[in-house]
Amino acid sequence: MDKVNEFEHGIDTTTKARFDSLYFRTIANEQFRYVSSDALLDTANGKKAFRDMIDTFFTSQQKRLKVLSSYAKGDNYSILNGHRRLDNEKADYRVRHKWGGYISSFATSYVIGNAVSVGVLEGADEKQLKTIQEIEWNNDINALNGDLALDASIFGRAFEYHFRDKDGADRVVSISPLEMFVIRDLTVEQNIICAVHLPVFADKVNMTVYTKDQVITFKPFSSGSVKLAVDTITKHEYKDVPVVEWWNNRYRMGDFESEIPLIDAYDAGQSDTANYMSDLNDAMLVIKGDLDAIGASAESVAKMKDANTLLLQTGISANGQQTSADAGYIYKQYDVNGTEAYKNRLANDIHRFSRIPNLEDDRFNATSSGIALLYKMIGLEQVRKDKETFFTKALRRRYELISNIHKAINKPLIEASKLTFTFHPNIPQDVWNEIKAYIEAGGVVSQETLMNNASFTDYKTEQSRILKETGASDHEIMQLVGGMNEQES
Numbered sequence: 001m002d003k004v005n006e007f008e009h010g011i012d013t014t015t016k017a018r019f020d021s022l023y024f025r026t027i028a029n030e031q032f033r034y035v036s037s038d039a040l041l042d043t044a045n046g047k048k049a050f051r052d053m054i055d056t057f058f059t060s061q062q063k064r065l066k067v068l069s070s071y072a073k074g075d076n077y078s079i080l081n082g083h084r085r086l087d088n089e090k091a092d093y094r095v096r097h098k099w100g101g102y103i104s105s106f107a108t109s110y111v112i113g114n115a116v117s118v119g120v121l122e123g124a125d126e127k128q129l130k131t132i133q134e135i136e137w138n139n140d141i142n143a144l145n146g147d148l149a150l151d152a153s154i155f156g157r158a159f160e161y162h163f164r165d166k167d168g169a170d171r172v173v174s175i176s177p178l179e180m181f182v183i184r185d186l187t188v189e190q191n192i193i194c195a196v197h198l199p200v201f202a203d204k205v206n207m208t209v210y211t212k213d214q215v216i217t218f219k220p221f222s223s224g225s226v227k228l229a230v231d232t233i234t235k236h237e238y239k240d241v242p243v244v245e246w247w248n249n250r251y252r253m254g255d256f257e258s259e260i261p262l263i264d265a266y267d268a269g270q271s272d273t274a275n276y277m278s279d280l281n282d283a284m285l286v287i288k289g290d291l292d293a294i295g296a297s298a299e300s301v302a303k304m305k306d307a308n309t310l311l312l313q314t315g316i317s318a319n320g321q322q323t324s325a326d327a328g329y330i331y332k333q334y335d336v337n338g339t340e341a342y343k344n345r346l347a348n349d350i351h352r353f354s355r356i357p358n359l360e361d362d363r364f365n366a367t368s369s370g371i372a373l374l375y376k377m378i379g380l381e382q383v384r385k386d387k388e389t390f391f392t393k394a395l396r397r398r399y400e401l402i403s404n405i406h407k408a409i410n411k412p413l414i415e416a417s418k419l420t421f422t423f424h425p426n427i428p429q430d431v432w433n434e435i436k437a438y439i440e441a442g443g444v445v446s447q448e449t450l451m452n453n454a455s456f457t458d459y460k461t462e463q464s465r466i467l468k469e470t471g472a473s474d475h476e477i478m479q480l481v482g483g484m485n486e487q488e489s
Contacts, residue, residue: 022078022260027056028064029156029252032183037193037211040183051226054207057181057198058223065155065178068254071100071263072154078260079267091278095270099263103256103354104153111384112149113426115142116395124418131412132419135402139172147174148246149391156253158246159195160394161210162238162401170402175243182245195243212240237408244397247390255383259354266346269339276334355379377427388423395421 032053040046067077076096084092118132135141144160151158155177165171175197183194195210204220215236219229236242248254256263351358357377399416406413431453435445448459463481472480 022067022264024064024067024257025060028060030056030061031190031252032056032181033186033190034183034193035186037183040194041209041211041216047228051228053181053183054196054198054226057196061181062178068100068154068156068257069178071256071260072104074098074101076100076263076267078264079271084268084271091275093271093274093278094267095274096267097263097270099259099266099350100154100254100256103259103350103356104150104254106356107255107380107383107387108146108150108153110380110426111387111423112145112391114424116145116391117422117424118395119420119422120415121418121420124415125413128412128414131414132399135170135172138169141172144172144174148394149387151177152246152248152387152391153255156248156251156257158248160244160246160398161195161197162242162244162398162405163236164405170405172398180243182241182243192241192243192245195241210236210241210243212238237405238401239404239408240401242401244394244401246394249386249390255356256354259350262346262350262353266343266350269343269346273339273343352379355383381425384423384425391423392421395419 034040034046034049040050070077074096079094079096084094118129118136120126120129148158148160151174157177159175159177159180159182161173161175163171163173179199180195180197182192183196184190185193193211197208197210198205200206200223201220203222205223205226206220207218209216209218213235215234217231217233219227219231221227221229348358350356357380396416396419399414399419403414403416405411435450435453439445451457451459451462460481464477467477467480
């Protein structure tokens with residue numbers, strides 16, 4: 001009997017195996033390291049090590065990633081596998097809850113739901129911001145950042161790949177961690193020396209390896225039989241591996257990965273409740289007493305059950321006493337209060353250890369101020385700080401790669417080391433109370449600020465309308481306001 005997965009526990013037995021939980025071995029999230037790309041790809045020992053890495057990726061690491069993906073989609077792995085009920089005739093509900101997707105979506109939206117602002121240090125050339133804006137526009141960078149952050153939240157890591165398209169534009173795309181891994185050197189900097197892309201088409205692995213100056217494609221091979229037969233080699237001008245790895249945290253773990261046992265227990269608790277309710281309808285009928293007097297045979301009881309009628313007639317015992325007969329159903333006693341308290345404790349623990357606040361908690365209400373909400377979300381704030389640290393590293397490497405290619409082909413330069421990245425947490429702000437308090441304290445707020453903070457208008461739109469009502473021409477409005485917004489044009 002095969003184990004459920006290499007990284008999960010299993011027991012070889014002739015009886016039904018009860019499968020309640022899983023765990024990941026260290027190798028399932030291990031970083032691949034080697035001395036250099038040349039030694040890896042051009043020497044016999046290096047090629048053997050490379051084949052071992054590819055094999056490990058498919059047999060261990062990809063399996064972990066697929067499990068995490070299943071929890072993000074709500075197809076929770078543990079509840080859907082193994083025998084939960086040891087009796088075939090019993091109900092076997094597999095109730096799944098999308099905790100993983102909820103946690104990752106919440107954390108991602110909070111950290112990067114608002115666009116990241118790119119600026120420059122004092123004294124740096126601000127003209128490069130225009131170049132960066134063009135790159136961001138061409139690549140829908142806000143959506144891309146969201147996809148990368150979500151992948152990092154689910155899998156613990158995410159990958160972006162850089163290239164220049166046929167029109168000569170800088171392109172940045174995400175590649176699923178299910179299809180890519182990187183290899184780092186043995187230095188303390190742990191620089192990326194190779195990125196390996198392994199998409200599968202028609203049951204064949206179509207592998208591409210990116211080094212600091214080459215793109216190497218290999219002839220397709222089966223995942224169970226790795227063959228390193230080079231197909232094509234092309235050069236690139238990025239002067240580094242054109243791949244950025246986004247880390248979710250220092251352990252490269254997903255936001256809900258540590259809470260999977262709690263999620264499994266919650267699924268099991270809800271499934272057991274559903275099973276109990278179904279089994280209650282099929283409870284066992286017990287007839288006790290003077291069975292001879294009522295003629296309780298299997299055939300007679302079956303007929304009475306089909307007729308939805310049960311006739312119990314007592315008799316007289318040998319000593320002249322009245323006999324008795326009784327019938328009833330037997331079923332497990334269900335501790336409603338204890339079961340619900342157990343599931344509530346599990347739900348609270350999932351929120352607690354994932355550090356995702358429970359918005360259904362009574363402490364979250366409409367009267368809470370922005371500051372009060374922040375105190376209640378202090379755990380999530382720590383998660384945000386950690387994520388921003390690693391995301392900033394990834395963003396800086398993004399523009400270092402673009403800077404390198406621009407230098408090589410004489411395009412507008414970008415000073416990656418002088419860029420700043422500002423994150424804007426997606427949390428409700430009571431702006432109008434702040435404005436009111438500011439005015440009451442003696443401050444003065446411009447009409448532009450007031451209009452821009454209104455939900456129904458903004459400064460340009462409103463000023464354009466006011467000027468139009470006074471008879472101003474479009475040319476005058478253009479000079480005074482700077483043009484109308486799209487909804488007014």
